[in-house]
Amino acid sequence: MRVGVLGTGDMAAALGGAWARSGHEVFVGGRNTAAAGALAGRIGAAGHGTPAQAAEYGEAVLLAVPAGAAPTLAREHAGALAGRTVVDCTNPLHPGPGGVMLTTGAGESVAGLIGAAAPAARVVKAFNLVHVSMWDHPAGAFGPVPPAVPFCADDPGAAGHVTELITGMGWTPMPAGGLDRAAYVEATAAFVIGVWWDGGSPALAFPEPPRAA
Numbered sequence: 001m002r003v004g005v006l007g008t009g010d011m012a013a014a015l016g017g018a019w020a021r022s023g024h025e026v027f028v029g030g031r032n033t034a035a036a037g038a039l040a041g042r043i044g045a046a047g048h049g050t051p052a053q054a055a056e057y058g059e060a061v062l063l064a065v066p067a068g069a070a071p072t073l074a075r076e077h078a079g080a081l082a083g084r085t086v087v088d089c090t091n092p093l094h095p096g097p098g099g100v101m102l103t104t105g106a107g108e109s110v111a112g113l114i115g116a117a118a119p120a121a122r123v124v125k126a127f128n129l130v131h132v133s134m135w136d137h138p139a140g141a142f143g144p145v146p147p148a149v150p151f152c153a154d155d156p157g158a159a160g161h162v163t164e165l166i167t168g169m170g171w172t173p174m175p176a177g178g179l180d181r182a183a184y185v186e187a188t189a190a191f192v193i194g195v196w197w198d199g200g201s202p203a204l205a206f207p208e209p210p211r212a213a
């Protein structure tokens with residue numbers, strides 16, 4: 001699959017690198033094109049250039065930028081993103097008095113804001129729940145049952161694209177409903193990161209169903 005990556009930071013490097021390793025053609029687009037070139041060289045991408053070029057290139061396009069910038073970027077490139085799978089990995093979080101807090105309003109999600117900014121894009125929420133370092137592990141690193149990547153999508157074609165990206169990396173796709181549920185996945189990131197910061201292990205809160213029953 002042709003994948004455009006908008007951003008040249010940690011998530012762009014980790015996810016773009018994992019997708020390049022699993023055989024996808026990755027194009028890195030950055031507002032700093034020298035940084036995009038350096039990253040493209042590092043991860044073995046097929047090309048690099050501006051965010052506009054990355055948006056034009058990808059059948060799927062990852063927005064690997066701060067949550068506050070993602071809807072604006074989507075609006076700027078709404079024409080190019082029309083009909084494409086737009087993968088939103090952002091977390092709208094900031095440190096608050098009791099841990100990390102959402103910056104979005106009640107029921108609102110960044111994925112939904114991206115969808116409103118680029119109405120013809122096929123938005124998917126995914127890849128926001130674990131630390132960026134997890135994507136550097138090779139396929140098979142987690143044993144016989146690969147961990148899951150929850151995703152929210154309305155469009156079946158976009159769900160198919162993200163499923164292909166996830167399985168290629170050796171993880172398990174976990175459909176988590178339509179885009180109207182993206183706010184829950186974003187809120188889950190606030191919970192998970194808050195527990196990690198306190199030194200806890202959020203996975204322990206979710207036993208396997210037979211034991212829970």
Ligand SMILES: NC(=O)c1ccc[n+]([C@@H]2O[C@H](COP(=O)([O-])OP(=O)(O)OC[C@H]3O[C@@H](n4cnc5c(N)ncnc54)[C@H](OP(=O)(O)O)[C@@H]3O)[C@@H](O)[C@H]2O)c1
Pocket residue numbers: 007008009010011012030031032035063064065066067069073089090091092127128129130131132133
């Ligand atoms: N890091 C994690 O563990 C993790 C995990 C899950 C989700 N996420 C989410 O993934 C997203 C990216 O995180 P990251 O860790 O990769 O951040 P990062 O390393 O700081 O990279 C951010 C990238 O966004 C670009 N950028 C910033 N503002 C922009 C704007 N207005 N227009 C265009 N590009 C802009 C930056 O470009 P410049 O270099 O030119 O500033 C940089 O390439 C965030 O929304 C974050 O919440 C991160």
